[in-house]
Amino acid sequence: MIELKTAAEIDKMRVTGGFVAEVLTELSGLAAIGVNLLDLEHHARDLVKRRGAQSCYWDYDPSFGTGPFRNVICLSVNDAVLHGLPHDYRLCDGDVLTMDFAVSIDGWVADAARTVIVGTPTDADVRLVRATEEALAAGTTAARPGNRLGDISAAIGAVAADHGYSVNAEFGGHGLGRTMHEDPHVSNVGRPGRGLKLRAGMTLALEPWWAAGTNRIRYDRDGWTIRSADGSRTAHTEDTVAITEAGPLVLTR
Numbered sequence: 001m002i003e004l005k006t007a008a009e010i011d012k013m014r015v016t017g018g019f020v021a022e023v024l025t026e027l028s029g030l031a032a033i034g035v036n037l038l039d040l041e042h043h044a045r046d047l048v049k050r051r052g053a054q055s056c057y058w059d060y061d062p063s064f065g066t067g068p069f070r071n072v073i074c075l076s077v078n079d080a081v082l083h084g085l086p087h088d089y090r091l092c093d094g095d096v097l098t099m100d101f102a103v104s105i106d107g108w109v110a111d112a113a114r115t116v117i118v119g120t121p122t123d124a125d126v127r128l129v130r131a132t133e134e135a136l137a138a139g140t141t142a143a144r145p146g147n148r149l150g151d152i153s154a155a156i157g158a159v160a161a162d163h164g165y166s167v168n169a170e171f172g173g174h175g176l177g178r179t180m181h182e183d184p185h186v187s188n189v190g191r192p193g194r195g196l197k198l199r200a201g202m203t204l205a206l207e208p209w210w211a212a213g214t215n216r217i218r219y220d221r222d223g224w225t226i227r228s229a230d231g232s233r234t235a236h237t238e239d240t241v242a243i244t245e246a247g248p249l250v251l252t253r
Helices: 007-030 037-051 123-141 149-163
Strands: 073-077 080-082 096-105 108-117 173-175 182-186 203-206 209-211 217-219 226-228 234-236 239-244 247-250
Touching: 007 037, 007 096, 007 108, 007 239, 007 247, 037 073, 037 096, 080 096, 080 209, 080 234, 096 123, 096 234, 108 123, 108 234, 123 149, 123 203, 123 209, 123 234, 123 239, 123 247, 149 182, 149 203, 182 203
Parallel strands: none
Antiparallel strands: 073 080, 073 096, 080 226, 096 108, 108 239, 173 182, 173 203, 203 239, 209 234, 217 226, 239 247
């Protein structure tokens, strides 16, 4: 079931999205050589508490995880890309760090992810991160009334293909609103003109992610962290997007 949001409800989600964006921007500035992932986690906890927000990750216990997840942010490093469990690790020069953060404020959710390179970047890692950012922009452009869900998926997948990256379809974007995960699922690969017709009032988390060398994944022993099966670097970029009659509206910028 897909719940269409009113303009007033989208405005409330935009307030949440603004906070999510602020936190990710602040943490991006703190992510430096020698910084411990647990320090980033605890800083995020403090920001959530001070804002009076509710973490969507704390006590999150889906079927694919070994829960409950007792953190407020996912922190994934290098070959880790999704659901990274914060742990005692100090960032090193050249690490690729993905931060995925979702909260609820006054009953409305926003979700976003950013990938940053710590210290000295390589050309390959910069290209990988930028590809997910370009794909997110392409998917967002396709999020218009009258288009189909497959138009978003195809736009994202086309950018990956142009850069030579293969796409995993097990995890992708999703609807959200009063809860973090709602219908529909938004794959990062698809066919244009296919699937659900997009309507004004739909709110979607679009999240291109992939690895440099494979579309296969493996799970860490922690039961949460998802890594590329071949150990290659990964990147993940996500925004919450509202579909309006005037076009797509990014709520987490």
